[in-house]
Amino acid sequence: MPIAETKIVSARFDDPEAKNIDAYEKSGGYRAARKAVRMDPAEIAEQVKASNLRGRGGAGFPTGIKWGFVPKDADTVYLVVNADESEPGTFKDRHILYWDPHLLIEGMICASRALRVRNAYIYMRGEMMREYKVVQAALDQAYAKGYLGKRIFGSDMDLDITIYRGAGAYICGEETALLSSLEGGRGWPRLKPPFPAVKGLFGKPTVVNNVETIANCGFIVEHGGKAFAEFGTERSGGTRLLSVCGHVEKPGVYEVTMQTTGREVIEEVCGGMRGGRKVKGVIPGGVSMPVLLPDELDVPFEFDALQRDERIREVEVHPGQKFDLGGGRTLRTMAGSGGVVVMDETTDMTKALWRILHFFHDESCGQCTPCREGTGWLVAVAKRIAFGDGRPGDVELLADIANGIAGNTICALGDAAAWPTLAFLTKYRDEFVAKIPRAARAVTGAAAALETSP
Amino acid sequence: MTALKLSDEIEQKIAELWPRFPEDKVRKVLCLPVLYMASQQFGRVDEEVIRLVAERLELPPAHVRGVATFYTMIETGEVGEFHLQICTNIGCMLEGAYDVLGRCKKRLGIEKNHGTSADGKITVSEVECLAACGYGPVAQIAQKGKPDIPLYFEKLDEKRIDAIVDALLEGRVPVELGV
Ligand SMILES: Cc1cc2nc3c(=O)[nH]c(=O)nc-3n(C[C@H](O)[C@H](O)[C@H](O)COP(=O)(O)O)c2cc1C
Ligand code: SF4
Ligand code: FES
Numbered sequence: 001m002p003i004a005e006t007k008i009v010s011a012r013f014d015d016p017e018a019k020n021i022d023a024y025e026k027s028g029g030y031r032a033a034r035k036a037v038r039m040d041p042a043e044i045a046e047q048v049k050a051s052n053l054r055g056r057g058g059a060g061f062p063t064g065i066k067w068g069f070v071p072k073d074a075d076t077v078y079l080v081v082n083a084d085e086s087e088p089g090t091f092k093d094r095h096i097l098y099w100d101p102h103l104l105i106e107g108m109i110c111a112s113r114a115l116r117v118r119n120a121y122i123y124m125r126g127e128m129m130r131e132y133k134v135v136q137a138a139l140d141q142a143y144a145k146g147y148l149g150k151r152i153f154g155s156d157m158d159l160d161i162t163i164y165r166g167a168g169a170y171i172c173g174e175e176t177a178l179l180s181s182l183e184g185g186r187g188w189p190r191l192k193p194p195f196p197a198v199k200g201l202f203g204k205p206t207v208v209n210n211v212e213t214i215a216n217c218g219f220i221v222e223h224g225g226k227a228f229a230e231f232g233t234e235r236s237g238g239t240r241l242l243s244v245c246g247h248v249e250k251p252g253v254y255e256v257t258m259q260t261t262g263r264e265v266i267e268e269v270c271g272g273m274r275g276g277r278k279v280k281g282v283i284p285g286g287v288s289m290p291v292l293l294p295d296e297l298d299v300p301f302e303f304d305a306l307q308r309d310e311r312i313r314e315v316e317v318h319p320g321q322k323f324d325l326g327g328g329r330t331l332r333t334m335a336g337s338g339g340v341v342v343m344d345e346t347t348d349m350t351k352a353l354w355r356i357l358h359f360f361h362d363e364s365c366g367q368c369t370p371c372r373e374g375t376g377w378l379v380a381v382a383k384r385i386a387f388g389d390g391r392p393g394d395v396e397l398l399a400d401i402a403n404g405i406a407g408n409t410i411c412a413l414g415d416a417a418a419w420p421t422l423a424f425l426t427k428y429r430d431e432f433v434a435k436i437p438r439a440a441r442a443v444t445g446a447a448a449a450l451e452t453s454p
Numbered sequence: 455m456t457a458l459k460l461s462d463e464i465e466q467k468i469a470e471l472w473p474r475f476p477e478d479k480v481r482k483v484l485c486l487p488v489l490y491m492a493s494q495q496f497g498r499v500d501e502e503v504i505r506l507v508a509e510r511l512e513l514p515p516a517h518v519r520g521v522a523t524f525y526t527m528i529e530t531g532e533v534g535e536f537h538l539q540i541c542t543n544i545g546c547m548l549e550g551a552y553d554v555l556g557r558c559k560k561r562l563g564i565e566k567n568h569g570t571s572a573d574g575k576i577t578v579s580e581v582e583c584l585a586a587c588g589y590g591p592v593a594q595i596a597q598k599g600k601p602d603i604p605l606y607f608e609k610l611d612e613k614r615i616d617a618i619v620d621a622l623l624e625g626r627v628p629v630e631l632g633v
Contacts, residue, residue: 088543088583119474126490126527127584127594129604130633162474164483167490168526170582184482185517186524202479243588245545251588287544339587341544355547359582 002260002268004239006231009215010255012100019134021141024102030147032218033109037155039221044114048217050225052237057082057173057210058286058337060236060303069197070115070205078206079112079120080182081214084166084173086125087286088359089339092241093211095253097124097131100215101138105161107217109152112159115207119160123178126167136163170363174411175208177365188365189411212241212338232258236303240335246342247274262297266342277344281427285336287356288416290315290423292333303335315419316426317403318396323422326407331419349428350386350435353421357382360417371414374405378421390436398432399425458506463601464491468510481511485521489528497598498529534570534577536622537596540610542580545587554591554610555580561619576622593618595627605632 012018012027024030036044049064070077081104085093096104104122112120124132139161142148150158164182171177172187179201181187200206216238220228229237236258242265245251249271256269262282266273273279281291284301292299292312299309306312312332315323325331343352361375381398384390398421406418425432468484475483488507493499499507499522508515522528529537540558542551555567558578562571568579586592589608595618596604605627607618614631621628 085585086583089545089587090583091585091587094585125585126525127604129602130606160474162471165487165490166525167486167528169524181486182483183479184485184521186520202476245587245590246548253588283544341548341587343548347548352544352547355542355544359543362582 002256002264004231004255004257006239007255008219008228008231008239009096009100009103009212009241010253012103013095013253014099018100018102019138021102021138021145024100029102030106032222033106033147034153036110036113036221037153037157039113041114041116044110044221047220047225048114051216051220051228052225052232052235053213053216053220053228054236054303055210056212056216056240056338058087058288060335063209063213066197066209067111067115067207069195070207071198074116074205076204077115077117078201078204079108079115079117080178080201080206080208081108081120081122081211082173082175082178082208083122083124083128083131083211084178085128085211085337086170086173087288087337087339088356089245089283089341090243090286090337091245092243092253092338094128094131095241095243096211096215097128098134101135102142103215103218104135104211105138105142105148107214108161109147109159110217110221111207111209111214113157117207118158119162121182121201122161122163123172123182124163124165126165132163132165139163169365170359171365171411171413174413177411178208179206186365188367189413191410233300233302233304240302240338242269242301242338242340244270244340244342246340247277247279247344247347248272248342249274256301258302259300260302261300262292262340265301265340266297270342273342273344277346279342280345280347281343281349281352283339283341283343283420285334286339287341287359287420288412289336290331290333290419291427293427301335301340306333306335308332313426315422317399317422319429323403323406331422333423348386349424349431350382353424354379354382354386356420357417360413364413364417368409368414370405370408371410371417374401374414375417377401378405378417382421385432385435388435388437390432390440392436392440394436395425395429395432458496458502460488460492460506460510461495464488464495467491481513482517484511485513485518486525489518489522490525491601493522493528494596494599494601497535498531498533500530532570533598534575535598535625536575536627537577537579538593538618538622539579539581539596540593541582541584541586541591543583543587545583546590546592549590550611551591554593554612554615557612557615558619561616575625576619595622595632597627600627603627605629607632 017023053063176190177187314330357379361379402418402421570577
């Protein structure tokens with residue numbers, strides 16, 4: 001079954017009553033929080049480790065291990081929920097925030113207990129006005145009931161949760177940029193290490209987790225880590241939310257099992273391709289992740305499989321030259337943020353790549369030269385190819401620029417621009433070459449290509 | 455001293471957020487929320503507003519300016535009373551966002567992908583992904599002095615975008631069409 005039978009994070013989607021704390025409690029809500037506030041923090045952390053919960057924000061890092069990096073003797077620890085959701089193709093966190101705000105709050109209470117947090121924050125995308133109102137109303141209800149504030153649920157635990165709104169900057173989703181922004185500055189990423197778990201907000205140990213990651217924590221506390229782990233694969237517990245957009249019959253947000261393949265997502269979950277057209281490409285985890293060809297869709301859309309399954313081709317810089325992720329590792333694709341973009345046979349892949357690169361160039365914070373300059377060149381070259389002004393050597397040039405950015409920047413936005421470039425060129429190379437006007441193609445030599453940009 | 459004054463809502467927000475952050479950090483923390491709300495109150499953040507915020511929070515104006523120019527939702531340029539932002543990123547592009555944008559620009563006589571109608575009332579621009587990609591094309595409308603908006607508009611087609619533009623031309627945000 002691709003659609004999860006037990007819905008952990010989406011059970012209350014589409015139920016307008018669930019935002020109300022009484023209805024939430026009637027359907028089993030706040031049982032986990034009541035249990036958590038009387039548990040030994042170390043025991044909650046153990047359960048999260050046993051659950052094999054992995055971060056749903058992009059990198060899939062094991063949550064229990066991340067929590068374990070927080071120094072045991074720290075006097076102040078912060079929890080920051082990353083609700084900045086802005087990776088194109090991704091719209092799942094917005095659903096949790098809007099439909100089930102108490103699920104997030106309850107997860108935050110559990111996580112705060114485990115980490116001994118006194119002040120927790122939700123960094124929310126500024127554009128999400130509707131969601132801000134809903135979550136703030138839910139927080140007000142929880143305060144009124146004594147579930148937040150001093151001595152919550154009559155226990156010895158104090159906890160405040162505060163929403164901090166962003167104001168339009170994709171880069172603030174990157175955790176160190178997010179912390180810079182939450183401190184009231186420009187959203188500039190910082191070099192890691194030190195990692196936030198050791199030196200984060202205001203210089204204190206800070207755990208940054210995605211909305212969906214934290215929304216899973218209530219279930220783990222209530223039912224135990226093992227029960228959660230059993231839903232998933234050996235190394236990745238639970239279910240996952242996918243947000244699917246593009247040319248399918250029923251785009252939307254779906255909670256699926258970890259074993260669900262890309263083909264099942266399209267055919268069974270989303271009702272097939274729109275108008276019966278053929279699929280041409282699928283981006284599995286937000287636009288920074290390498291695109292998949294139709295014959296690569298029988299792989300589970302899950303962290304390990306998407307990275308390792310040999311049915312997915314390795315990304316190349318030039319034909320026959322594999323892209324090096326560092327240490328000789330190759331790149332297939334990754335599960336990322338769960339934002340699935342389905343493109344049918346009518347899609348112009350050169351235009352799709354151009355639009356993706358336009359985004360990354362727009363959103364580069366400008367701190368590192370390879371990213372600031374490189375994304376500018378990428379979008380200029382991709383644009384002239386897409387609009388029929390390509391020059392000889394442009395395809396090679398695009399690949400060389402991308403390869404020069406990857407791995408050479410402060411944060412992963414540089415890679416996020418480079419990876420899709422190389423993947424589109426690896427998999428749709430002929431289409432890119434064919435777009436370059438014939439007369440231009442006849443002459444070779446990449447040097448001329450940089451003279452001007454549109 | 456400047457003649458401008460921060461609204462009561464902003465003062466209330468400051469009072470609300472103040473106890474939630476460390477005493478020695480909170481002024482800087484408040485810079486972003488205060489700037490954003492000031493941008494809505496005054497329609498845009500110019501040098502005068504920057505000085506006002508800097509004075510209120512006892513921060514160097516250079517810091518406040520740096521923050522103001524970093525975030526796109528803090529308006530530093532001239533915009534109309536209504537700002538219609540259409541997402542043209544991949545999800546919305548696949549659903550025909552550029553046609554919707556084109557139609558809007560044509561109806562309002564705007565040439566570039568970021569411009570304002572001749573009467574100065576309506577600004578149209580492209581915006582990056584709004585996290586509603588499955589319901590595209592998606593747009594967002596902001597209105598000067600109305601902090602309750604931005605509002606999202608999903609599944610835009612010719613008919614729906616025309617209805618939105620009609621309402622804006624009448625001088626109102628078509629709240630009934632939004633989510
Ligand atoms: C450019 C960039 C943008 C990101 N945007 C987001 C985002 O919008 N939401 C999110 O949860 N994580 C985002 N991340 C990942 C965060 O840096 C971080 O890994 C994540 O919030 C950790 O939470 P998790 O372990 O629960 O996944 C982004 C990363 C990069 C490099
Ligand atoms: S990689 Fe790009 S976005 Fe990240 S810090 Fe460097 S310039 Fe900024
Ligand atoms: S691509 Fe338009 S909302 Fe995401």
